[in-house]
Amino acid sequence: MAEYDAVVVGAGHNGLAAAVHLATKGWSVAVVEAASAPGGAVKTRELTEPGFRHDVAAMNLSMFAGSPFFAAHREALIAAGLALVPAKRCFASVFADGSYLGVSSDLDETLAGIGALSGKDARAWKVMLDEFGSDAPYIFGLLGSPMPSLAALKVVWKAYRAIGINGLYKLARLLLATPRDFLDAHFENDKVKAMMAAWGLHLDFAPDTAGGALFPYLESMANQAFGMVIGKGGADTIISAMVSVLEAKGGKLLLDSPVASLNIDGGRATGVTLASGETIVARKAVIANIHPKQLFGRLVPKAAERAGFERKAEEFRAGPGAMMIHLALDGLPDWAAGEALKEFAYVHIAPDMQMMSRVYAEAMAGLLPAEPALVVGQPTAIDPSRAPDGKHVLWVQVRVLPAQIRGDAIGLLDGREWDGVKAAYAERAIDIIERHAPGLRTKILGMSVFSPLDLERENPNLVGGDSLSGSHHLDQNFLLRPIPGYSRYKTPVPSLYMCGAATWPGAGTGAGSGFLLAKLLAGR
Numbered sequence: 001m002a003e004y005d006a007v008v009v010g011a012g013h014n015g016l017a018a019a020v021h022l023a024t025k026g027w028s029v030a031v032v033e034a035a036s037a038p039g040g041a042v043k044t045r046e047l048t049e050p051g052f053r054h055d056v057a058a059m060n061l062s063m064f065a066g067s068p069f070f071a072a073h074r075e076a077l078i079a080a081g082l083a084l085v086p087a088k089r090c091f092a093s094v095f096a097d098g099s100y101l102g103v104s105s106d107l108d109e110t111l112a113g114i115g116a117l118s119g120k121d122a123r124a125w126k127v128m129l130d131e132f133g134s135d136a137p138y139i140f141g142l143l144g145s146p147m148p149s150l151a152a153l154k155v156v157w158k159a160y161r162a163i164g165i166n167g168l169y170k171l172a173r174l175l176l177a178t179p180r181d182f183l184d185a186h187f188e189n190d191k192v193k194a195m196m197a198a199w200g201l202h203l204d205f206a207p208d209t210a211g212g213a214l215f216p217y218l219e220s221m222a223n224q225a226f227g228m229v230i231g232k233g234g235a236d237t238i239i240s241a242m243v244s245v246l247e248a249k250g251g252k253l254l255l256d257s258p259v260a261s262l263n264i265d266g267g268r269a270t271g272v273t274l275a276s277g278e279t280i281v282a283r284k285a286v287i288a289n290i291h292p293k294q295l296f297g298r299l300v301p302k303a304a305e306r307a308g309f310e311r312k313a314e315e316f317r318a319g320p321g322a323m324m325i326h327l328a329l330d331g332l333p334d335w336a337a338g339e340a341l342k343e344f345a346y347v348h349i350a351p352d353m354q355m356m357s358r359v360y361a362e363a364m365a366g367l368l369p370a371e372p373a374l375v376v377g378q379p380t381a382i383d384p385s386r387a388p389d390g391k392h393v394l395w396v397q398v399r400v401l402p403a404q405i406r407g408d409a410i411g412l413l414d415g416r417e418w419d420g421v422k423a424a425y426a427e428r429a430i431d432i433i434e435r436h437a438p439g440l441r442t443k444i445l446g447m448s449v450f451s452p453l454d455l456e457r458e459n460p461n462l463v464g465g466d467s468l469s470g471s472h473h474l475d476q477n478f479l480l481r482p483i484p485g486y487s488r489y490k491t492p493v494p495s496l497y498m499c500g501a502a503t504w505p506g507a508g509t510g511a512g513s514g515f516l517l518a519k520l521l522a523g524r
């Protein structure tokens with residue numbers, strides 16, 4: 001029977017980050033993963049044609065690049081082959097009138113675009129960016145601290161000393177505001193506001209959802225200040241480097257090893273049993289990088305004394321679903337709004353706040369949205385190594401979608417099951433891109449579609465195709481994530497800990513929860 005200090009269930013990037021940090025601190029660690037490849041929502045595969053490498057889910061690695069985990073293990077990870085590629089032109093939105101507006105890491109270029117719409121907004125953008133310079137350490141300080149914790153309190157205290165009570169009130173309003181209220185307070189032009197608000201839909205924030213202002217603000221300002229990065233050759237560069245560092249420190253990764261149950265002895269977690277029947281013993285900690293619903297619904301034996309917690313784990317709400325469309329292309333889309341759009345990492349097709357509110361309301365009502373919001377990623381515009389010479393891949397995220405289909409907002413599709421509907425719905429999304437980039441269809445060499453259901457089949461953490469592993473609305477965020485009273489990674493079972501996107505600080509490739517938990521366990 002194999003025995004380790006810690007057993008990590010799930011080789012998502014958070015589980016691997018925890019494992020790398022613990023192994024670096026001298027712990028013996030095994031990571032057990034159900035799938036045949038590590039990475040969870042960060043994987044790169046030839047999904048369409050040979051030589052075309054597609055990021056199956058996450059593509060944008062800016063959160064990883066700016067993370068405390070990367071800062072702590074940078075040297076080892078880079079020596080293990082981790083390589084990032086910066087995008088000069090980060091993100092843009094196309095609008096119904098055939099124009100576009102984008103954010104480039106060249107501030108003058110961004111300001112010229114905004115200034116052409118509104119001189120006042122260009123000045124406001126510059127002011128916001130300057131203030132971001134002073135506010136960012138406190139915001140990222142909070143996102144990088146256990147919640148709640150003395151460290152988080154210290155961040156607030158430092159902020160108070162530096163920016164005073166009015167500065168703190170301003171930050172509190174930013175954390176609580178809706179995207180619309182925040183953007184209306186700072187900008188006058190609808191296109192500027194729509195360009196920023198589109199980031200709310202990457203999480204589950206429609207324009208009028210409280211708590212939704214932070215992400216559009218952070219993404220807009222961070223892209224402006226630091227640019228966007230993607231992985232060289234694929235997002236999986238971070239995964240293969242973490243696995244190499246882990247193995248170099250004596251850690252073990254077991255693939256094709258779904259955990260069937262968690263072992264509890266004398267009231268504490270003692271290890272896991274795999275579907276194969278093999279048992280792995282954990283002397284100090286079992287770390288579950290998996291969704292609380294699966295963990296407490298299926299893997300941890302039910303117990304009367306945990307019934308309240310088990311009910312809350314069951315009630316942990318998913319965000320809406322997403323669909324991924326991967327295209328192998330003969331050439332980049334010919335964007336009607338401007339040739340320069342070919343150079344942007346992301347082109348958002350979410351042209352105004354009205355449509356963002358509509359798509360969200362339709363999805364929440366169980367309807368296939370008439371016109372979903374699209375994030376069109378162009379990784380090969382930045383990293384041509386992902387496709388054969390002169391060819392490209394397109395990464396299209398279709399947001400936001402219902403997990404359970406009750407109907408079609410425009411009454412054209414009658415299916416209620418994703419397997420039957422996905423091909424036709426993908427065509428609806430491609431029609432939208434075609435409207436903005438005529439001729440796209442003639443460039444398609446291959447296509448692979450993941451419906452919300454397929455995303456969950458690929459990775460059970462993506463319940464109903466929820467890319468966030470749990471809604472980020474205020475009642476499930478900060479010290480309430482994933483379950484009030486359990487935001488510091490502990491569970492009611494001693495020695496069993498949770499990390500991952502379902503836990504604070506939530507979804508994204510920032511490796512936040514894995515690193516925070518490992519530091520708590522290792523004491524540094």
Ligand SMILES: Cc1cc2nc3c(=O)[nH]c(=O)nc-3n(C[C@H](O)[C@H](O)[C@H](O)COP(=O)(O)OP(=O)(O)OC[C@H]3O[C@@H](n4cnc5c(N)ncnc54)[C@H](O)[C@@H]3O)c2cc1C
Pocket residue numbers: 009010011012013014015032033034035038039040041042056057058059060061062063064257258259260289290294322324397455458459460461462466467468499500501502506507508509510
């Ligand atoms: C379509 C999509 C696009 C995204 N785009 C971006 C982006 O561009 N940028 C960004 O920052 N974030 C993005 N995200 C979010 C981000 O990728 C995730 O929040 C993050 O990768 C989650 O990592 P994790 O380690 O918490 O868990 P996961 O990556 O979900 O890993 C969990 C792992 O646990 C394994 N597992 C589950 N059950 C078991 C079991 N019983 N036994 C063993 N193993 C098990 C799974 O197979 C999986 O490998 C995207 C997410 C999706 C789905």
